[in-house]
Amino acid sequence: MRKSWAAYLCLSVFLCVNMSSGVRAANVEISGAAKPIRFGLTAVVVRENLRFLDQWAYYLSQQMGRPVKFVRRRSYREVMDMLESGSLDFAWICGFPYVQKREPEFIKLISVPIYKGHPLYHSFIIVHNDSPYQSLEDLKGKTFAYSDPESNSGFLYPQYLLAQRGTNKETFFRQTFFTFNHAETVEAVAERFADGGAVDSYIWEYLKEFRPALVNRTRVINRSPAFGFPPLVARLGVDLETVWRMKRVFRGMNDKPDGRKFLDGLKLDGFGDFPPGLFDNIREMVQKIHSSQPRAKSKASNAGAITVKKE
Amino acid sequence: MNWPGLLPKGLSVKFALTITAVVAGVAFTIGAVIITLDWQRFQRELENKALLLAHSVAVTAPEDILQSDYWSLYKSLKNMVSQIPGGMQDTHILTGMIQDPNGIVLAHLNPNDNPLGMHPVHPNDLETRLFAAAGEVRSPTILSSGIGEGGFLEGVVPIYSDEKLLGVVRVRLSYSELYMKSLRSTLIIIGLTLALVVLGSLLGGAISRRITMPLTAMTEGMEIVGRGELSEIKPIPVSNDDELGILASTFNKMAKELAEKKFLEEQIAVSEKLIALGRISAGVAHEVNNPLAGLMNCIDTLKKHPEDPELVERYLPLLDKGLNRIKNIVESLLIELRIEDAQDTDRSTTLEDLRDIVESEINGRDIDFVWHNHLGEDVMINRRRVQQIALNLLKNSIQAVDESGVVTFRTFRDGDCVVLEVSDNGPGIPAENRTQLFDPFFTTKTNGTGLGLWIVYRLVESMRGVIEVESEEGGGTQFHVSLPAMEVST
Secondary structure, eight states, X not given: OXXXXXXXXXXXXXXXXXXXXXXXXXXHHHHHSSOOEEEEEOTTSOTTOHHHHXXXXXXXXXXXXXXXXXXXXXXXXXXXXXXXXXXXXXXXXXXXXXXXXXXXXXXXXXXXXXXXXXXXXXXXXXXXXXXXXXXXXXXXXXXXXXXXXXXXXXXXXXXXXXXXXXXXXXXXSSEEEEOSSHHHHHHHHHTTSSSEEEEEHHHHHHHHHHXXXXXXXXXXXXXXXXXXXXXXXXXXXXXXXXXXXXXXXXXHGGGSHHHHHHHXXXXXXXXXXXXXXXXXXXXHHHHHHHHHOTTOXXXXXXXXXXXXXXX | OOHHHHSOOSHHHHHHHHHHHHHHHHHHHHHHHHHHHHHHHHHHHHHHHHHHHHHHHHHHHHHHHHTTOHHHHHHHHHHHHHTOOTTOTTOOEEEEEEEOTTOOEEEESSTTTSOTTSOOXXXXXXXXXXXXXXXXXXXXXXXXXXXXXXXXXXXXXXXXXXXXXXXXXXXXXXXXXXXXXXXXXXXXXXXXXXXXXXXXXXXXHHHHHHHHHHHHHHHHHHHHXXXXXXXXXOOOOOOOSSHHHHHHHHHHHHHHHHHHHHHHHHHHHXXXXXXXXXXXXXXXXXXXXXXXXXXXXXXXXXXHOTTOHHHHHHHHHHHHHHHHHHHHHHHHHHHHHHHHHOOOOSOOBOTHHHHHHHHHHHTTOSOEEEEEEOSOTTSOBOOHHHHHHHHHHHHHHHHHSOTTOEEEEEEEEEXXXXXXXXXXXSOOOOGGGGGGTTSTTXXXXXXXXXXXXXXXXXXXXXXXXXXEEEEOTTSOEEEEEEEEHHHHHO
């Protein structure tokens, strides 16, 4: 584990040194030429690695021939709103927002990350390693941490599980709250602030490598079926040329040494083209929850059947 | 413990101790005041810190509480701990929590023991009391567990939104910081105080030395004056023109004048000695010369008429008389010289031995000799000087009285002195003779040498004694000699 940390550090240093000369050029490009491509990021990516993201943005800018700027927002909702309003061109979102019904539709799928050979991931229900809990049922009357109200793995799937059991989603747990970040959900459980939590398996495994002390204090008690990995989407208003190039840049990352390094940093195998049907099982879950709670009404025009729980 | 023995005697020590005590008293008092003020200041600082920290959480809390964003509440508590502002590195946050108006935990830094959405655990009365007090808080308040082992204080800040109470933030700080800071400042202050005391005692020592040094020197000087060794007085250094300086210079002046006076007295004594010697020499010459002229005449006449037996018969007694006179004078002088030089420890005599000599001196005359010796047999008069004094005085009295006169000898102990009294009922000493009484060769008798009383005087003087004469014309004479007992017996 220490070895991979060291490798990661070396990579970071290498990237930093290697690209510091190029940053100035990129700045010149940004100020002198085209308006930057704004790329939205959410809790899908571990937030802390600011330098990594800067370097990745620089890489993408070089590949695109246009400045690419990452825009980070706390919640999926904010990112979706920004896509709708046109202040974002691309975004890395979650399968749940992707499958939500939009009238009119304003995004389209461009690429899906490939993780451990497949464009798939899971939702993990985690508890503290020292706790006696073995199943979701054991968490009745306890505190539970969701990551984002529009996260598939961090909210939709546990809601689905509760709906399947026919229990009242609102009262099953004593207290629930949102961390808006998978990593923080792990923290909340590891620090026993929450008795249980729902996290993205990719983030949990990523953290297990880089923050083992944290993750080893948690234990997975429920592993969901495979879902389509949080995808990259483009706003429909973005010109096809740019969308096509972006798609190619992501797909080509695996073939380029620089790109390979970023994929290593992200612990991904690459990005690929997959059909929207990849996310069908998420859509089915939404529908099942919807049918189990006929009285629940969608408040937002672009929201799914799930209302954000506010107490 | 012998306190009187430990009590300082010298002014210099007393002075130094007094200054040290005063400095120590002042320093310790100021130190205690500063320590107390410091303690209060640190306590206020700690209270302000607790409130500041609680405020920092309370500021962002309303929105999070309204949105049930407990994770953000928890993180703001965590941030409060991990991003503690500069200058608060020593602060030890024991715990922190946010509770709603019903006392339900919304966030707690120790979530394992104080789960979200439940009442906090109260392991003891203190916690229960603090919990109840915190529930009543409507404005920023400090709660305290009381000073002591594991003591702490709590900054409690209510969270309001639109004048509605949403909960309170409780931030608990350990008093250990207070103890640590106070201990640090106390140690510094004690160190400074001790340093001040040491400095004060050094200063006190220096000042008292400065003040008492001339006094000590003067005391030593006085002692020297007491012993009469005036030439040994060293001048006291006059460093200042204050009272001590004036005293020192006055003393120096006095010592100098005394030394000069003594020097002059010694010179006078020397010249008096020379004068006396001259007078004695002249007296001897005169006394010896008088009979010599008669003797020379006799011898001349006998030379001219060697065959005249009548002349021989007439002149031989004259020659004999003249030579005897010269012999008496020389013997008297020799007696005195012998007494002054001899260490006569070989023979000890009591005064009773003297009695026989006096009886023989009376030689059958009708004189009433009264003898009162109250010294007792045990008092040894082993000095011939005392005998000589008594004998000379008694001889004078015996010669002075007529037939049926009374001569009394009395001796007794008076404190440290041995007193000899010789009295007679003779004609007394005429007033015009009294000043010359002890002069050598002064005599009223036709065949006296004029050395008897002079010898007595010299002997008394050599024994540091006193001789007094009481005499009335026609009323008799009394000599009173007082001699230190030490001089008499050793």
